[in-house]
Amino acid sequence: MLRGDDAIERAFGLTLVPGGPMYDASIHFSGRSIVIELEAVSQTGFDAATLVRGMMSRLGEAQDMTRFFAEGARQVRALTDFDRVMVYRFDREGSGEVVAESLKQGVDSFLGLHYPASDIPMQARALYLRSTFRIIADVKGNVVPIVPTLDIDRQPLDQSISILRAVSPIHLEYLRNMGVGASLSISIIVDGRLWGLFACHHYSPRLPSFAQRIAAELFGQMFSLTLEGRERRAGSDYEAQARAIADRLMAAVAQDGALLADAAWLGEIISTTVPADGVAVYINGTVETSGKTPNREQLHALARLLNTNAGGQVFATDWLASLTADAADYAATASGMLAIPLSRAPRDYVILFRTERLRKVRWGGNLQKEIELGPNGPRLTPRKSFEEWSELVKGRSEPFTAAQIRVAETLRVALLEVLLRLSETAGDDRRRAADRQVILIAELNHRVRNILALIRGLISQTRDSSLSAEAFVATLDDRVQALARAHDQLTSDRWGPARLIDLIRTESEAYLGERRQRVTHSGVNVLIDPTAFTVMALVIHELMTNATKYGALSDDGSVEIEWEIEPSGSLIVKWTESGGPLVEPPSHRGFGSTIIENSVPYDLGGTAQVEYPAGGLTARFCIPSRYIAHVLEDYAPALPIAPKYMIESDLLAGExxxxxxxxxxxxxxxxxxxxxxxxxxxxxxxxxxxxxxxxxxxxxxxxxxxxxxxxxxxxxxxxxxxxxxxxxxxxxxxxxxxxxxxxxxxxxxxxxxxxx
The missing domain is CATH 3.40.50.2300 (Response regulator)
Structure with missing residues (x-):
């Protein structure tokens, strides 16, 4: 029936010799040996399972942990009838505290007393994990040697889990100093670690029956499982809240990576689950702080210390001065620290600080042990005084709990995930930016070449043997200006569609001065594609120039410009001159006429009709619907025309x-x-x-x-x-x-x- 290491089986009421007494037996392996331990039956008819079931039922009624511990102590004392039963809890450093007790009337209370880690050495703690039940029936009893001394392998017998083995003389002396006649301990094991003990003292020799001890051992196991469940439930609720905080933090930082360096914001978020008095964010050697923290120089020193000593996990301490002597200088501001690493070495950190918490600790006796000569040379003696001894603890903060450290680890993973996403996003952004830059350079090169080709064409086509050099420069300058004004309007909208009315008004204002009032326009508020906008800028410019030099605007006439959208979606633009000098068809078609008549058909695939009746030139242009970006519901308003400034030769006089x-x-x-x-x-x-x-x-x-x-x-x-x-x-x-x-x-x- 024995399974696994340290397995023990029991048998009750065995008759070993016919007609002889009955024995209770405990059986286990020790190496290649089988160890059988026998005790004469001292109690019969004891139902341990039924008894423990009732004990656990009463334990389950405890509403909070204080009552839970107190009820556990009460149940063990009722079962074992020891004078004092304590629930003794270990902290992370191994020191112990009596958190609950049940006493016989007249027995001194140890509730709330602390005991140093040295009272239960590490080897003893390891043994408590292997053997969860230990009894000393009489601290003054005789010790019986093992016969033979060595086993068949010529090795001393390993008695680690033997229930009858003797204990250390030092421990017996320790108990005698307390006036204890018998003791019993039951290990409380939670998540595979020694959480604490049921420590039972009796002031005279006492040996509960084998069945009682088995029931007490079973109750200890059930108590441990129940305690583990309660802690897990509390931890689960706490960590669920922490996960919600982590999700909130991740969502916010993913949207705005700069929040990661905002110490005040991080402190507000994190302190809802891990209370702290101050927060420091250390990223790329830059420090941001909020609340009570060491100064920047001290924080840089702490970061160097963390990079030297701490691993990639969350690091917590309630005693900074134990890490660096410099921490004593700012102990009142920051005595405890929890560091959340955010990257590989050299690491960035989010560091939570807790201020000094002065507290009075009640020890079970003076901590100083005297050294005296014993039979085996100099050794520490057990403490001989168990009167209450108080100490004011300085330079330490409220400790960070195991649950809070787990929450911090959850936050660490969440922040690392966000940083990874931000890094990936930044990498993608850089790649996309590089791709966009390549495309932009190619597009810019294409446009510059087009513009240069267009300027070259304008120069070539403007050249006319009948023009003087001054007239050639002026005409070319006007055409380049028309293109420049069109580009200004397009780039003001990031090279997007622009309003036709703005193009017409700009060209009217550029050259006409007071005569601009003789140009009227009306039509829908239409936005046209940049390609069509540039083409129409040159067409309108040439029409306006011709009208100014030779047509209606050179005299007392006027120009009317109308436009509308056809059912097909195409834009129709009409130009009508009237009241000017008599018009005749040109005998020579220059570059301007070519632009007017051919640009729209050639560049846009539309149509252009130009006629020369005697009363004034008329033109009709059809721009295909694919170049119409949008038609607003309102009609293009007759916007006020900005004042026209003519060149003033004295504008900068003498400057x-x-x-x-x-x-x-x-x-x-x-x-x-x-x-x-x-x-x-x-x-x-x-x-x-x-x-x-x-x-x-x-x-x-x-x-x-x-x-x-x-x-x-x-x-x-x-x-x-x-x-x-x-x-x-x-x-x-x-x-x-x-x-x-x-x-x-x-x-x-x-x-x-x-x-x-």
């Missing part, structure tokens, strides 16, 4: 101008434009260093700045100018520039479309 531009060609063009509007002198600079040097000379009255200057920006130049602007003369110039900024921008754009 000394700083022009910051990193492109030499644009700088030269801008310099000419500024001279044209009155600047007395223009200094150009391609960089911040050169600009600041010119400003330092003290001659600049105001400046025009390009923001991007290769690998730097002009922000520092603007700041320097603003700082100097508080001098009266420069300040007046700055205010004047601010007041005329719109006119300056408009006028410079006429000269250099890229510059604004």
């Amino acid at each position: 000394i101008v700083l022009l910051v531009e990193d492109s030499m060609i644009i700088a030269l063009d801008g310099e000419d434009a500024l001279i044209d509007i009155g600047a007395r002198e223009v200094f150009t600079a391609p960089s911040v260093v050169r600009s600041l040097a010119l400003i330092e000379e003290g001659r600049i009255s105001f400046a025009v700045l390009d923001y991007n200057l290769g690998g730097e920006t002009s922000v520092s130049i603007a700041e320097q100018l603003l700082a100097r602007g508080y001098r009266s003369s420069s300040r007046q110039a700055m205010e004047r520039l601010w007041n005329c900024r719109d006119r300056l921008k408009a006028q410079l754009s006429l000269r250099s479309p890229i510059m604004p």
Whole structure:
């Protein structure tokens, strides 16, 4: 029937010799030997199972852990009839505390007393795990030797789980010092670890019957299982709450990785399940704190200490000074620490701190043991005084419980998962960004080549032997300006669809001045694709230019522009001139006429019809529906037209101008434009260093700045100018520039479309 290591079987009421007394037997293996231990039967008719079942029923009625422990002690005393039964619990360091007891009247109470770990050495604790029941019937009883001394393998018999074996003389002396005549202990084992003991004392020799002892051992096992279940239920409820907190934390950090460095937010989240007085977040050598924590220098030292000594798991202590002597300097602020590692070495940490908790500990006797000579040389003697001895414990915090450490481990795994996801997301983002950059560069290259080809075409087609050099430059400049204005409108909407009415108004305002009132327009509020927008910009520009030079707007006539959406979804745009000089079909078709008549059919696949009746030119354009992005329900309103600023040659009269531009060609063009509007002198600079040097000379009255200057920006130049602007003369110039900024921008754009 014996199964596994340390298995023990019992038999009751055996008759070994005919007519002789009956014996109770305990049988187990020891190496290759079978050990049979016999005791004369002292009690019959004892039903241990029924008795223990009743004991467990009463134990189950306990509502809280305090009552549970007290009821356990009461049941064991009722069963064994010992004078004192204590429930003795170990802490993580091995020290013990009496958490419950049941006493015979007149016996001193040990409830609440603490005992040092040295009272029960590690080898004794290991034995309590193997042999869960131990009795000393008479601490003054004679010790009987084993015969023979050695077994068949010439080894001493291993008596670890023998129920009749003697105990250490030191332990017997310890009990005699307490005045105890007999003792009994029952191990309380939870999750495979020695949680504590039922420690029973009697002040005279006492040996409960074999059946009583078996019942007490069985009750100890049932008590341990019940305690384990209660702790697991409490831990399960607590950890379920912690998992909910972890899920909340994961969801928040996954949405915003910056929260991981927010010590106040982390502290608020975590402290709902793991109470703490302060939180520090140590990431990439940067420290953020909230609440009561050591200072930054001390935190860096702690992080180095953790990286040196702690593994990749949660580390907790209620006595920081035991790790580093420096912790004594800030013990009042932080005596306990729980560190949650967030990465591999060198690690980042979320560290919870607890302040010092001064507490008075009641010890069962003075902890100091005296050394005296014994039969085996110098040794520690058992304590001879068991009177209560108090100690004020300093430099320690409220300990972190096992459940809180498990919660912290759950949070560690959750945070690592979030960090892994963020890392993967960042990697994906980097890859996507690299892919987008490749596509963007290819698209940019394609567009630049198209623009250069378009400019080259404009130059080639504008060239006409009948035009003077000045007329050629002016005509080419007008066409480039038309394209620039169209691109400005498209890029303001991130190269998305733009309103047709804005295109028409922009072209009307660019050249007509006061005559813009003679251009009327009406139609649906339609947004057209960028491709169609660019094409129509050139078409409208050429129509407007022709009308200004030769058509209705060159005289007292007017232009009416109408547009509508056909049932097919195509956009129809009509141009009608009236009241101007008599019109005749052109004898020579130049580039402008070619743009008007062929751009829409060629580039967009639509139609263009241009007629030249005597009363004024008319044109009709059909833009296919695929280029119509959206039609708003309201009609395009007649928006107020911004004031038209004509070039004022004295706008910058007498001013000394700083022009910051990193492109030499644009700088030269801008310099000419500024001279044209009155600047007395223009200094150009391609960089911040050169600009600041010119400003330092003290001659600049105001400046025009390009923001991007290769690998730097002009922000520092603007700041320097603003700082100097508080001098009266420069300040007046700055205010004047601010007041005329719109006119300056408009006028410079006429000269250099890229510059604004």
